[in-house]
Amino acid sequence: MGADTIALKVGRYRPEHAPEPYFDEFHVPRTDDMVVLDALNHIKDHLDGSLAYRWSCRMGVCGSCGMMVNGEPRLTCSTFLRDFDSGPIVVEPLRYFPVIRDLVVDMTDFMEKLKSVKPWIIGEEPPIDEGEHLQTPDQLEVYKQFSMCINCMLCFSACPVYGQDPEFLGPAVIALAHRYNLDSRDRGRAERARILELDNGIWDCTFVGECTVVCPKDVDPAAAIQRSKVSTATHMLRAVLPFGGRE
Amino acid sequence: MRTEAPRRYPVYVPKVPTTWWVRTAPFRRFAAREFTAVFAAAFSAILLLFLLALSRGQEAYEGFLRWLRLPAVIVVSSVIFVALLYHAVTWFRLTAHIQVVRLGGNVVPRRAVVGALLGTWVVVSSLVVYLLVWF
Numbered sequence: 230m231g232a233d234t235i236a237l238k239v240g241r242y243r244p245e246h247a248p249e250p251y252f253d254e255f256h257v258p259r260t261d262d263m264v265v266l267d268a269l270n271h272i273k274d275h276l277d278g279s280l281a282y283r284w285s286c287r288m289g290v291c292g293s294c295g296m297m298v299n300g301e302p303r304l305t306c307s308t309f310l311r312d313f314d315s316g317p318i319v320v321e322p323l324r325y326f327p328v329i330r331d332l333v334v335d336m337t338d339f340m341e342k343l344k345s346v347k348p349w350i351i352g353e354e355p356p357i358d359e360g361e362h363l364q365t366p367d368q369l370e371v372y373k374q375f376s377m378c379i380n381c382m383l384c385f386s387a388c389p390v391y392g393q394d395p396e397f398l399g400p401a402v403i404a405l406a407h408r409y410n411l412d413s414r415d416r417g418r419a420e421r422a423r424i425l426e427l428d429n430g431i432w433d434c435t436f437v438g439e440c441t442v443v444c445p446k447d448v449d450p451a452a453a454i455q456r457s458k459v460s461t462a463t464h465m466l467r468a469v470l471p472f473g474g475r476e
Numbered sequence: 477m478r479t480e481a482p483r484r485y486p487v488y489v490p491k492v493p494t495t496w497w498v499r500t501a502p503f504r505r506f507a508a509r510e511f512t513a514v515f516a517a518a519f520s521a522i523l524l525l526f527l528l529a530l531s532r533g534q535e536a537y538e539g540f541l542r543w544l545r546l547p548a549v550i551v552v553s554s555v556i557f558v559a560l561l562y563h564a565v566t567w568f569r570l571t572a573h574i575q576v577v578r579l580g581g582n583v584v585p586r587r588a589v590v591g592a593l594l595g596t597w598v599v600v601s602s603l604v605v606y607l608l609v610w611f
Contacts (some may be wrong), residue, residue, distance in 0.1 A: 243484040250488055456574060
Protein backbone atom coordinates (compact mmCIF):
# COMPACT_ATOMS: atom_id res chain seq x y z
CA MET A 230 0.00 0.00 0.00
CA GLY A 231 1.28 3.46 -0.89
CA ALA A 232 1.89 6.41 1.39
CA ASP A 233 -1.65 7.13 2.47
CA THR A 234 -2.12 9.61 5.30
CA ILE A 235 -5.13 10.53 7.38
CA ALA A 236 -5.81 13.50 9.66
CA LEU A 237 -6.76 13.09 13.30
CA LYS A 238 -8.31 15.84 15.38
CA VAL A 239 -7.29 14.94 18.89
CA GLY A 240 -8.92 16.41 21.99
CA ARG A 241 -6.40 18.11 24.25
CA TYR A 242 -6.81 19.32 27.80
CA ARG A 243 -3.76 20.76 29.46
CA PRO A 244 -5.01 22.83 32.37
CA GLU A 245 -1.59 24.40 32.97
CA HIS A 246 -1.70 25.88 29.43
CA ALA A 247 -5.41 26.41 28.73
CA PRO A 248 -8.45 26.28 31.01
CA GLU A 249 -10.68 24.73 28.32
CA PRO A 250 -10.13 21.69 26.10
CA TYR A 251 -9.12 22.26 22.48
CA PHE A 252 -8.19 20.18 19.43
CA ASP A 253 -4.81 19.50 17.81
CA GLU A 254 -4.72 18.17 14.27
CA PHE A 255 -2.14 15.58 13.26
CA HIS A 256 -1.47 13.81 9.98
CA VAL A 257 -0.38 10.20 10.34
CA PRO A 258 0.56 7.56 7.77
CA ARG A 259 -2.20 4.99 7.33
CA THR A 260 -1.91 1.33 6.44
CA ASP A 261 -4.67 -1.25 6.16
CA ASP A 262 -3.89 -2.88 9.49
CA MET A 263 -3.71 0.31 11.56
CA VAL A 264 -6.19 1.12 14.30
CA VAL A 265 -6.89 4.51 15.91
CA LEU A 266 -4.68 3.52 18.85
CA ASP A 267 -1.76 2.93 16.42
CA ALA A 268 -2.31 6.43 15.09
CA LEU A 269 -2.21 7.84 18.64
CA ASN A 270 0.99 5.88 19.31
CA HIS A 271 2.46 7.30 16.09
CA ILE A 272 1.58 10.81 17.25
CA LYS A 273 3.15 10.22 20.66
CA ASP A 274 6.30 8.61 19.22
CA HIS A 275 6.90 10.96 16.31
CA LEU A 276 4.81 14.13 16.46
CA ASP A 277 3.96 15.16 20.02
CA GLY A 278 5.31 13.25 23.00
CA SER A 279 3.11 15.19 25.41
CA LEU A 280 -0.13 13.50 24.28
CA ALA A 281 -1.73 11.61 27.18
CA TYR A 282 -4.04 8.60 26.76
CA ARG A 283 -4.58 5.18 28.31
CA TRP A 284 -3.90 1.87 26.64
CA SER A 285 -2.50 -1.52 27.46
CA CYS A 286 -3.30 -4.78 25.72
CA ARG A 287 -4.03 -3.63 22.14
CA MET A 288 -6.37 -6.59 21.65
CA GLY A 289 -9.78 -5.60 23.02
CA VAL A 290 -9.37 -7.30 26.37
CA CYS A 291 -8.08 -4.81 28.92
CA GLY A 292 -10.69 -2.09 28.36
CA SER A 293 -8.21 0.77 28.81
CA CYS A 294 -8.31 2.52 25.43
CA GLY A 295 -11.97 3.57 25.25
CA MET A 296 -12.41 7.01 23.67
CA MET A 297 -14.94 8.91 21.59
CA VAL A 298 -14.15 8.35 17.92
CA ASN A 299 -16.20 10.62 15.67
CA GLY A 300 -18.68 10.98 18.52
CA GLU A 301 -19.07 7.25 19.21
CA PRO A 302 -17.64 5.48 22.25
CA ARG A 303 -15.14 2.96 20.83
CA LEU A 304 -12.19 0.85 21.87
CA THR A 305 -9.48 2.57 19.83
CA CYS A 306 -7.55 -0.70 19.53
CA SER A 307 -10.47 -2.22 17.62
CA THR A 308 -11.33 0.76 15.43
CA PHE A 309 -9.55 0.52 12.10
CA LEU A 310 -8.38 3.61 10.22
CA ARG A 311 -9.34 1.90 6.95
CA ASP A 312 -13.02 2.18 7.92
CA PHE A 313 -12.86 5.96 7.65
CA ASP A 314 -12.96 7.18 4.05
CA SER A 315 -11.32 10.46 4.80
CA GLY A 316 -10.29 12.42 7.82
CA PRO A 317 -10.17 14.06 10.05
CA ILE A 318 -11.06 11.39 12.58
CA VAL A 319 -12.11 13.18 15.75
CA VAL A 320 -10.77 11.51 18.90
CA GLU A 321 -12.02 12.79 22.24
CA PRO A 322 -11.99 11.55 25.84
CA LEU A 323 -14.91 9.34 26.91
CA ARG A 324 -18.05 11.44 27.16
CA TYR A 325 -19.65 12.39 30.51
CA PHE A 326 -16.51 11.72 32.56
CA PRO A 327 -14.37 14.51 34.05
CA VAL A 328 -11.24 14.94 31.92
CA ILE A 329 -7.88 14.88 33.69
CA ARG A 330 -5.61 15.42 30.72
CA ASP A 331 -5.99 15.12 26.93
CA LEU A 332 -7.78 11.77 26.41
CA VAL A 333 -7.52 10.56 30.02
CA VAL A 334 -10.69 10.65 32.10
CA ASP A 335 -11.22 10.34 35.83
CA MET A 336 -12.48 6.82 36.55
CA THR A 337 -12.99 7.34 40.29
CA ASP A 338 -16.78 7.55 40.02
CA PHE A 339 -16.98 4.32 38.03
CA MET A 340 -14.63 2.46 40.37
CA GLU A 341 -16.51 3.58 43.48
CA LYS A 342 -19.84 2.55 42.01
CA LEU A 343 -18.47 -0.79 40.88
CA LYS A 344 -17.20 -1.50 44.40
CA SER A 345 -20.52 -0.46 45.92
CA VAL A 346 -22.46 -3.34 44.27
CA LYS A 347 -19.97 -5.92 45.60
CA PRO A 348 -19.09 -7.63 42.32
CA TRP A 349 -17.80 -10.80 43.92
CA ILE A 350 -19.36 -13.99 45.26
CA ILE A 351 -20.91 -13.41 48.68
CA GLY A 352 -21.88 -15.98 51.29
CA GLU A 353 -20.95 -19.25 49.63
CA GLU A 354 -22.39 -22.24 51.45
CA PRO A 355 -20.62 -24.29 52.63
CA PRO A 356 -17.49 -22.10 53.08
CA ILE A 357 -14.92 -22.51 50.32
CA ASP A 358 -12.31 -24.13 52.63
CA GLU A 359 -14.68 -27.07 53.06
CA GLY A 360 -14.47 -27.90 49.39
CA GLU A 361 -15.00 -26.63 45.86
CA HIS A 362 -18.35 -25.38 44.64
CA LEU A 363 -19.55 -27.14 41.57
CA GLN A 364 -21.55 -25.45 38.87
CA THR A 365 -23.23 -27.04 35.89
CA PRO A 366 -22.75 -25.67 32.36
CA ASP A 367 -26.41 -24.57 32.43
CA GLN A 368 -25.86 -22.62 35.64
CA LEU A 369 -22.80 -20.99 34.06
CA GLU A 370 -24.73 -20.12 30.91
CA VAL A 371 -27.27 -18.10 32.93
CA TYR A 372 -24.74 -15.35 33.81
CA LYS A 373 -21.80 -15.96 31.45
CA GLN A 374 -22.73 -13.22 28.98
CA PHE A 375 -22.77 -10.59 31.74
CA SER A 376 -19.40 -11.77 33.07
CA MET A 377 -17.65 -10.76 29.83
CA CYS A 378 -17.56 -7.08 30.86
CA ILE A 379 -14.06 -5.58 30.66
CA ASN A 380 -14.92 -2.34 32.52
CA CYS A 381 -14.11 -0.21 29.48
CA MET A 382 -16.85 2.28 30.40
CA LEU A 383 -18.01 2.73 26.80
CA CYS A 384 -21.57 2.02 27.99
CA PHE A 385 -21.37 4.90 30.47
CA SER A 386 -20.38 7.24 27.64
CA ALA A 387 -23.29 5.97 25.55
CA CYS A 388 -25.81 6.42 28.36
CA PRO A 389 -27.69 9.74 28.27
CA VAL A 390 -29.19 8.94 31.68
CA TYR A 391 -25.68 8.93 33.18
CA GLY A 392 -24.95 12.10 31.20
CA GLN A 393 -27.96 13.85 32.71
CA ASP A 394 -27.48 12.46 36.19
CA PRO A 395 -23.97 11.41 37.22
CA GLU A 396 -25.48 9.87 40.33
CA PHE A 397 -26.96 7.06 38.20
CA LEU A 398 -25.30 3.73 39.00
CA GLY A 399 -24.70 3.09 35.30
CA PRO A 400 -24.96 0.19 32.82
CA ALA A 401 -21.79 -1.85 33.41
CA VAL A 402 -22.11 -1.63 37.19
CA ILE A 403 -25.69 -2.91 37.14
CA ALA A 404 -24.79 -5.61 34.59
CA LEU A 405 -22.03 -6.88 36.90
CA ALA A 406 -24.28 -6.77 39.95
CA HIS A 407 -26.82 -8.78 37.98
CA ARG A 408 -24.10 -11.23 36.91
CA TYR A 409 -23.36 -12.07 40.57
CA ASN A 410 -27.05 -12.14 41.49
CA LEU A 411 -27.51 -14.80 38.80
CA ASP A 412 -24.56 -16.91 39.97
CA SER A 413 -25.75 -20.14 41.58
CA ARG A 414 -22.95 -19.91 44.18
CA ASP A 415 -23.87 -16.40 45.32
CA ARG A 416 -26.08 -15.39 48.28
CA GLY A 417 -25.55 -11.64 48.07
CA ARG A 418 -28.74 -10.49 46.37
CA ALA A 419 -30.14 -8.75 49.46
CA GLU A 420 -26.87 -6.88 50.07
CA ARG A 421 -26.71 -5.67 46.47
CA ALA A 422 -30.42 -4.80 46.45
CA ARG A 423 -29.71 -2.03 48.95
CA ILE A 424 -27.71 -0.23 46.25
CA LEU A 425 -29.54 -1.40 43.11
CA GLU A 426 -32.96 -0.35 44.37
CA LEU A 427 -31.89 3.08 45.60
CA ASP A 428 -33.04 6.25 43.83
CA ASN A 429 -30.09 6.17 41.45
CA GLY A 430 -30.21 2.45 40.77
CA ILE A 431 -31.99 0.29 38.24
CA TRP A 432 -35.23 2.29 38.22
CA ASP A 433 -33.46 5.36 36.79
CA CYS A 434 -32.74 3.49 33.56
CA THR A 435 -35.15 4.52 30.78
CA PHE A 436 -33.99 1.78 28.41
CA VAL A 437 -32.39 3.93 25.75
CA GLY A 438 -30.43 0.80 24.82
CA GLU A 439 -27.29 2.50 23.48
CA CYS A 440 -25.13 0.82 26.16
CA THR A 441 -25.81 -2.50 24.46
CA VAL A 442 -25.10 -1.09 21.00
CA VAL A 443 -21.62 0.18 21.92
CA CYS A 444 -20.55 -2.75 24.13
CA PRO A 445 -17.46 -4.35 22.52
CA LYS A 446 -18.03 -7.64 24.34
CA ASP A 447 -21.76 -8.16 23.61
CA VAL A 448 -22.56 -8.02 27.31
CA ASP A 449 -25.96 -6.39 26.67
CA PRO A 450 -26.09 -4.21 29.80
CA ALA A 451 -29.53 -2.87 28.80
CA ALA A 452 -30.96 -6.39 29.04
CA ALA A 453 -29.19 -6.94 32.37
CA ILE A 454 -30.77 -3.80 33.82
CA GLN A 455 -34.29 -4.63 32.60
CA ARG A 456 -33.99 -8.22 33.85
CA SER A 457 -32.72 -6.88 37.13
CA LYS A 458 -35.89 -4.75 37.32
CA VAL A 459 -38.09 -7.78 36.62
CA SER A 460 -36.23 -9.89 39.16
CA THR A 461 -36.39 -7.15 41.82
CA ALA A 462 -40.11 -6.59 41.22
CA THR A 463 -40.75 -10.35 41.45
CA HIS A 464 -38.86 -10.52 44.74
CA MET A 465 -40.78 -7.57 46.15
CA LEU A 466 -44.08 -9.19 45.16
CA ARG A 467 -43.06 -12.50 46.66
CA ALA A 468 -42.20 -10.77 49.89
CA VAL A 469 -45.62 -9.15 50.27
CA LEU A 470 -47.96 -11.75 48.74
CA PRO A 471 -49.13 -14.48 51.14
CA PHE A 472 -48.93 -17.09 48.36
CA GLY A 473 -45.65 -15.73 46.94
CA GLY A 474 -43.50 -18.29 48.65
CA ARG A 475 -39.83 -17.88 49.48
CA GLU A 476 -36.74 -18.97 47.67
CA MET B 477 -22.70 8.18 44.65
CA ARG B 478 -20.08 10.39 42.91
CA THR B 479 -17.22 10.80 45.31
CA GLU B 480 -17.11 14.20 46.89
CA ALA B 481 -13.49 13.99 48.04
CA PRO B 482 -11.62 16.99 46.59
CA ARG B 483 -9.37 16.05 43.70
CA ARG B 484 -5.68 16.75 43.90
CA TYR B 485 -5.69 17.74 40.24
CA PRO B 486 -7.84 20.01 38.06
CA VAL B 487 -10.43 18.38 35.83
CA TYR B 488 -12.64 19.58 33.02
CA VAL B 489 -16.26 18.55 33.50
CA PRO B 490 -18.03 18.65 30.13
CA LYS B 491 -21.58 19.97 30.01
CA VAL B 492 -24.37 17.90 28.46
CA PRO B 493 -26.49 19.94 26.03
CA THR B 494 -30.24 19.83 26.69
CA THR B 495 -30.70 18.83 23.04
CA TRP B 496 -28.75 15.56 23.48
CA TRP B 497 -31.80 13.57 22.36
CA VAL B 498 -31.82 15.02 18.83
CA ARG B 499 -28.13 14.27 18.25
CA THR B 500 -28.40 10.75 16.79
CA ALA B 501 -31.11 8.69 15.09
CA PRO B 502 -31.30 6.08 17.94
CA PHE B 503 -31.74 8.92 20.46
CA ARG B 504 -34.49 10.44 18.31
CA ARG B 505 -36.24 7.06 18.09
CA PHE B 506 -35.93 6.69 21.86
CA ALA B 507 -37.40 10.16 22.40
CA ALA B 508 -40.27 9.31 20.02
CA ARG B 509 -40.96 6.08 21.92
CA GLU B 510 -41.06 7.93 25.24
CA PHE B 511 -43.10 10.84 23.85
CA THR B 512 -45.75 8.54 22.38
CA ALA B 513 -46.51 7.52 25.99
CA VAL B 514 -48.34 10.86 26.18
CA PHE B 515 -50.73 9.54 23.52
CA ALA B 516 -51.20 6.34 25.51
CA ALA B 517 -52.23 8.53 28.45
CA ALA B 518 -54.59 10.50 26.17
CA PHE B 519 -56.21 7.27 24.99
CA SER B 520 -56.66 6.14 28.61
CA ALA B 521 -58.32 9.47 29.40
CA ILE B 522 -60.75 9.02 26.48
CA LEU B 523 -61.48 5.50 27.68
CA LEU B 524 -62.22 6.81 31.20
CA LEU B 525 -64.52 9.49 29.76
CA PHE B 526 -66.26 6.75 27.79
CA LEU B 527 -66.83 4.71 30.98
CA LEU B 528 -68.04 7.82 32.79
CA ALA B 529 -70.58 8.50 30.01
CA LEU B 530 -71.64 4.88 30.07
CA SER B 531 -72.30 5.02 33.82
CA ARG B 532 -74.48 8.12 33.40
CA GLY B 533 -77.06 6.41 31.22
CA GLN B 534 -78.09 6.15 27.61
CA GLU B 535 -78.31 9.88 26.85
CA ALA B 536 -74.79 10.60 28.10
CA TYR B 537 -73.50 7.54 26.23
CA GLU B 538 -75.04 8.63 22.93
CA GLY B 539 -73.78 12.16 23.49
CA PHE B 540 -70.29 10.77 23.93
CA LEU B 541 -70.58 8.76 20.72
CA ARG B 542 -71.66 11.94 18.87
CA TRP B 543 -68.60 13.72 20.30
CA LEU B 544 -66.37 10.89 19.10
CA ARG B 545 -67.73 11.37 15.55
CA LEU B 546 -66.82 15.07 15.37
CA PRO B 547 -64.24 15.56 12.57
CA ALA B 548 -61.73 17.18 14.94
CA VAL B 549 -62.02 14.27 17.40
CA ILE B 550 -61.59 11.78 14.54
CA VAL B 551 -58.41 13.56 13.47
CA VAL B 552 -57.06 13.54 17.04
CA SER B 553 -58.05 9.87 17.46
CA SER B 554 -56.21 8.97 14.24
CA VAL B 555 -53.06 10.69 15.49
CA ILE B 556 -53.40 8.83 18.82
CA PHE B 557 -53.88 5.55 16.94
CA VAL B 558 -50.70 5.96 14.87
CA ALA B 559 -48.71 7.05 17.92
CA LEU B 560 -49.98 4.07 19.92
CA LEU B 561 -49.05 1.68 17.10
CA TYR B 562 -45.49 3.04 17.19
CA HIS B 563 -45.41 2.86 20.98
CA ALA B 564 -46.72 -0.71 21.05
CA VAL B 565 -44.43 -2.04 18.31
CA THR B 566 -41.31 -0.50 19.88
CA TRP B 567 -42.15 -2.00 23.27
CA PHE B 568 -42.95 -5.41 21.81
CA ARG B 569 -39.52 -5.33 20.18
CA LEU B 570 -37.87 -4.41 23.47
CA THR B 571 -39.71 -7.10 25.41
CA ALA B 572 -37.55 -9.75 23.76
CA HIS B 573 -34.49 -8.12 25.35
CA ILE B 574 -36.07 -8.23 28.77
CA GLN B 575 -37.69 -11.65 28.85
CA VAL B 576 -35.62 -14.71 28.11
CA VAL B 577 -37.86 -17.50 26.82
CA ARG B 578 -36.54 -21.04 27.20
CA LEU B 579 -38.06 -24.01 25.43
CA GLY B 580 -36.70 -27.47 26.14
CA GLY B 581 -33.42 -26.16 27.51
CA ASN B 582 -32.80 -23.84 24.56
CA VAL B 583 -33.19 -20.07 24.50
CA VAL B 584 -35.79 -19.01 21.93
CA PRO B 585 -34.23 -16.46 19.50
CA ARG B 586 -35.33 -12.85 20.01
CA ARG B 587 -36.80 -12.59 16.52
CA ALA B 588 -39.07 -15.54 17.26
CA VAL B 589 -40.22 -14.01 20.55
CA VAL B 590 -40.95 -10.65 18.89
CA GLY B 591 -42.72 -12.46 16.02
CA ALA B 592 -44.88 -14.45 18.45
CA LEU B 593 -45.77 -11.31 20.43
CA LEU B 594 -46.63 -9.26 17.34
CA GLY B 595 -48.52 -12.20 15.84
CA THR B 596 -50.62 -12.68 18.98
CA TRP B 597 -51.25 -8.94 19.11
CA VAL B 598 -52.50 -8.86 15.50
CA VAL B 599 -54.71 -11.97 16.01
CA VAL B 600 -56.27 -10.64 19.24
CA SER B 601 -56.79 -7.17 17.72
CA SER B 602 -58.41 -8.71 14.61
CA LEU B 603 -60.70 -10.77 16.83
CA VAL B 604 -61.75 -7.66 18.76
CA VAL B 605 -62.40 -5.76 15.50
CA TYR B 606 -64.39 -8.74 14.16
CA LEU B 607 -66.54 -8.92 17.30
CA LEU B 608 -67.11 -5.15 17.30
CA VAL B 609 -68.01 -4.88 13.62
CA TRP B 610 -70.00 -8.06 13.00
CA PHE B 611 -71.74 -8.65 16.33
